[in-house]
Amino acid sequence: MLERYGHGGDLRTAEENFGRPADQFVDFSSNMNPLGPPPLVHRALLSYAQQIGKYPDPAVRGLRAKLAKLHGIDEQCILIGNGAAELIDLTVRAVNPIITSLAFPCFSEYGDAVHKISSGIAPIMLKPENGFELTEEAIQSMTTAMEEPFYMLGSPNNPTGRLVHPALIRKLLAGGATVVVDEAFMDFVPEEADYSLVKEAAGNDRLYVIRSMTKFYAIPGIRLGYMVSTPERIAALRLLQVPWSVNSLAQIIGEGVLDDAEYAEKTLKWLEEERPWLISKLEGLGLSVTPSQTNYVLVRLPSLPNLTAAALQQEMGRRGVLIRDASHFVGLDDCYCRFAIKLRHDNEKLLEALAECLDDFKEDSRDKHE
Incomplete structure (x- = not known):
């Protein structure tokens, strides 16, 4: 569990859980501006x-x-x-x-x-x-x-x-x-x-x-x-x-x-373009996305056997992508995850890893029914 101390962005725990250096993860579990500091x-x-x-x-x-x-x-x-x-x-x-x-x-x-x-x-x-x-x-x-x-x-x-x-x-x-x-x-x-x-x-x-x-x-x-x-x-x-x-x-x-007014303007322009694009792609993978007015989205996973936020977090982490298991928030069940919105190339990595994981869960489901 990445939320050992109650929050996302815990790269030390990610290193311990998945056996790779912190700089080899793309971190969607914390909601920072992906443009980096001014x-x-x-x-x-x-x-x-x-x-x-x-x-x-x-x-x-x-x-x-x-x-x-x-x-x-x-x-x-x-x-x-x-x-x-x-x-x-x-x-x-x-x-x-x-x-x-x-x-x-x-x-x-x-x-x-x-x-x-x-x-x-x-x-x-x-x-x-x-x-x-x-x-x-x-x-x-x-x-x-x-x-x-x-x-x-x-x-x-x-x-x-x-x-x-x-x-x-x-x-x-x-x-x-x-x-x-x-x-x-x-x-x-x-x-x-x-x-x-x-x-x-x-x-x-x-x-x-x-x-x-x-x-x-x-x-x-x-x-x-x-x-x-x-x-x-x-x-x-x-x-x-x-x-x-x-x-x-x-x-x-x-x-x-x-x-730094230019930094602020650049940030808002990025989010205006990237948020609807990412939401559309996530919905295309079968996830239900809560309408968001900021730089992260809460999603509900599709109904598949053994697919939970915790299970998906583990599979994504093995692929070097960190996500937030939102089931730890009071009021949410084990099918909710939270993703930060990042730059396009990182968002594409998120989507690629998500597609792979969802396919694996679907394949496991088919194997059990054969």
Whole structure:
């Protein structure tokens, strides 16, 4: 099982499982921008030796100033963190909810953070027949009345790739709920301005928006994310944060990549072309693909004897292609996988390996019936 530690992208485990070096895998199990880091990152690494002997800015002022200008909000409304995972954990600790509503399937870190503070979970089970879309009806049918409603929602959601409509979140807020919206993959959405709630979070003390910088800029080794809420809420979160949580290299890279408009445009152009192409090819192989608004797709495998996500992961791994077994997400059965969307030549490798594996499972089925 590649998800030994709960996430994709674990190349060390892949090496141990399949007996080949990490650089010989094509990794579809983690959802990084396949263009690789912007050129600035390489230059920053080369010059970083001159600064490594100095403490990082404890307030991360340079990056906060750039993000404030980008979003048109006050710097005091922004907290920089050691990746989105730290900010999820900090928010749950600060709010300390009695019950947390989660829409399953969702990012496992939500549940992990909630369990750490012994909060209960009110599950909202998203339905495959509805494309795993979060609707008002789903919320009303699956949650019980709570004095202080608290929701953690992904938009786009991981692993489904579905956006949550802002009107639904606004309705929850108007009803007295506190809402955390994880927008870790929002940068990949061309209509970001229509769906992101960053600006609204800066003026609403019951709304928290979390953003990641590692996925879009392909820098997962540099843990970097940020949170937006009112100055009062951000100040409370900062009191819980470990000093120097964000190292100086992350701060330098974070400031630099925000200036690369050409990289952002190239990324959106690539995804606009590649996502529909890959979805069409996957459907041509008999897989059911959940509509996605971001850089990964959730698929359901065709019904074949012995074909499960775990079995397919093993067969694909032997061929040097890593995929995510999505059955580990609450609410999904053993027929679901998640694939990142990569560059065309890598996507073709995915499709070739998938076709081979599916043919093998079909052949095994025929042999057993003869």
